[in-house]
Amino acid sequence: xxxxxxxxxxxxxxxxxxxxxxxxxxxxxxxxxxxxxxxxxxxxxxxxxxxxxxxxxxxxxxxxxxxxxxxxxxxxxxxxxxxxxxxxxxxxxxxxxxxxxxxxxxxxxxxxxx
Amino acid sequence: xxxxxxxxxxxxxxxxxxxxxxxxxxxxxxxxxxxxxxxxxxxxxxxxxxxxxxxxxxxxxxxxxxxxxxxxxxxxxxxxxxxxxxxxxxxxxxxxxxxxxxxxxxx
Numbered sequence: 001x002x003x004x005x006x007x008x009x010x011x012x013x014x015x016x017x018x019x020x021x022x023x024x025x026x027x028x029x030x031x032x033x034x035x036x037x038x039x040x041x042x043x044x045x046x047x048x049x050x051x052x053x054x055x056x057x058x059x060x061x062x063x064x065x066x067x068x069x070x071x072x073x074x075x076x077x078x079x080x081x082x083x084x085x086x087x088x089x090x091x092x093x094x095x096x097x098x099x100x101x102x103x104x105x106x107x108x109x110x111x112x113x114x
Numbered sequence: 115x116x117x118x119x120x121x122x123x124x125x126x127x128x129x130x131x132x133x134x135x136x137x138x139x140x141x142x143x144x145x146x147x148x149x150x151x152x153x154x155x156x157x158x159x160x161x162x163x164x165x166x167x168x169x170x171x172x173x174x175x176x177x178x179x180x181x182x183x184x185x186x187x188x189x190x191x192x193x194x195x196x197x198x199x200x201x202x203x204x205x206x207x208x209x210x211x212x213x214x215x216x217x218x219x220x221x
Binding site for chain 1: 147149157158162168200202207208209210211212214215
């Protein structure tokens with residue numbers, strides 16, 4: 001059974017940075033396209049970005065609100081997905097989930113506030 | 115446009131059938147996925163590729179597609195089905211989009 005566990009969330013000031021991790025197990029991680037999805041308080045699900053498998057060129061793509069500030073990367077040897085978030089804004093406050101669609105982590109909370 | 119539109123809310127009595135629609139131009143070419151999310155929990159996939167059900171999802175959840183509209187049908191609704199439901203689609207490059215979500219109330 002696929003499992004995904006996010007970590008790294010916390011409280012950060014506007015303009016600050018944070019790096020989220022997602023440890024995965026139970027599926028062929030290296031062949032998977034992996035996504036980050038976030039949910040602001042009281043709001044719906046918002047796709048943040050995805051990274052392809054290395055065999056499919058390994059590139060990342062991002063939603064417009066985070067493009068240029070967030071970077072998705074992966075370490076297939078450790079079956080871990082990352083989300084580097086820079087120049088954080090108050091609108092980035094949300095629960096951040098890693099997912100392959102059929103499986104989701106429990107989420108990690110990011111709060112951007114002064 | 116690439117947006118997906120869902121009704122904000124649907125209400126149904128226990129034992130009745132709930133139908134939640136999702137519309138968008140992209141759905142004419144791409145598969146739809148449905149998720150259920152209960153308060154303070156992660157989403158759970160209910161339907162993939164328009165109408166397929168992952169193992170462990172009850173048969174009362176079903177999906178259908180027609181043109182630019184997809185539908186999630188929940189037959190014999192139970193109190194535990196009260197939740198938010200989201201449709202989602204993706205293009206061939208793995209760019210996802212979600213509908214705004216539908217809150218299902220079981221009266």
